[in-house]
Amino acid sequence: MNYxxxxxxxxxxxxxxxxxxxxxxxxxxxxxxxxxAFTAEGRIMHDKVHEEGIETRCAVRIxxxxxxxxxxxxxxxxxxxVEFHRTGKGILQPYPVEYKRGKPKPDYSDKVQLCAQALCxxxxxxxxxxxxxxxxxxxxxxxxxxxxxxxxxxxxxxxxHARDLIMSGVTPPPAYAQAL
Numbered sequence: 799m800n801y802x803x804x805x806x807x808x809x810x811x812x813x814x815x816x817x818x819x820x821x822x823x824x825x826x827x828x829x830x831x832x833x834x835a836f837t838a839e840g841r842i843m844h845d846k847v848h849e850e851g852i853e854t855r856c857a858v859r860i861x862x863x864x865x866x867x868x869x870x871x872x873x874x875x876x877x878x879x880v881e882f883h884r885t886g887k888g889i890l891q892p893y894p895v896e897y898k899r900g901k902p903k904p905d906y907s908d909k910v911q912l913c914a915q916a917l918c919x920x921x922x923x924x925x926x927x928x929x930x931x932x933x934x935x936x937x938x939x940x941x942x943x944x945x946x947x948x949x950x951x952x953x954x955x956x957x958x959h960a961r962d963l964i965m966s967g968v969t970p971p972p973a974y975a976q977a978l
Contacts, residue, residue: 799870800869800870801869801870801871801872802869803869805872805965806867806869806872806873806874807826807872807873807874807957807960807961807964808826808873808874808875809866809873809874809875809911809914809915809918810875810911811825811826811960811964812873812907812910812911812914812953812956812957812960813907813908813910813911814826814907814960815956815959815960815963816905816906816907816910816956817905817907819963819970820969820970820971820972820973822960822963822964823963823964823968823969823970824969826960826964827963827964827967827968827969828969857884858881858882858883859881859882859890860879860880860881860882861877861879861880861881861882862878862879863876863877863878864876864877864879864880865877866915866918866919866922867918867922868914868917868918868921868922869921870921871914871917871918871921871954871957872957872961873914873917873918873957875914875915875918877894877895877896877915877919878894878895878896878897879894879895879897880892880893880894880895880915880919881893881894881895889925890925891925891927892916892919892923892925892927893927893929893930893931894912894915894916894919894927894930894931895930895931895932895933895940896908896911896912896915896930896931896932896933897933897935898932898933898934898935899934899935899936900934900935900936901934901936901937902932902934902937902941906949906952908932909932909943909949910949910952910953910956912930912931912932912943913930913943913945913949913950913952913953914953914957915930916930916945917950917953917954927945928944928945929942929943929944929945930943930945931943
């Protein structure tokens with residue numbers, strides 16, 4: 799089944815959903831977003847990265863702000879950076895790189911967001927995308943992410959759950975945790 803253009807949800811909704819379904823709903827259903835110092839820092843970093851354009855460095859073609867979509871998964875978004883590396887067979891191999899302000903997280907939210915970008919690229923240009931990277935501003939390092947079957951399955955499942963939540967139009971109530 800392919801989703802129509804009007805029913806596509808943001809790739810970033812997947813990371814928001816995994817972090818907290820209520821947060822996902824507040825952002826993507828109710829359109830509530832309050833910027834703070836951390837989110838402003840992240841926005842500034844993404845603004846620099848998203849300056850659309852293509853450049854070549856050491857035989858690697860670098861595309862910034864590349865628009866992505868998957869009608870199969872019902873996703874749309876913008877990749878921070880997609881590097882195209884030439885393989886031994888002369889094929890340009892896409893390598894998505896997602897920029898994050900902080901440091902690596904203990905959950906899979908960033909990896910799922912990056913994998914969703916890879917799945918969009920695969921659908922758009924019909925080339926397998928086996929891996930990509932997360933660049934964290936705090937560590938100033940890339941973390942390699944292999945798009946194995948488990949991560950691909952988790953990404954597709956998260957896309958379905960986030961879509962169901964957003965299309966329901968219902969924001970979950972807050973979940974209160976007992977203080978330690």
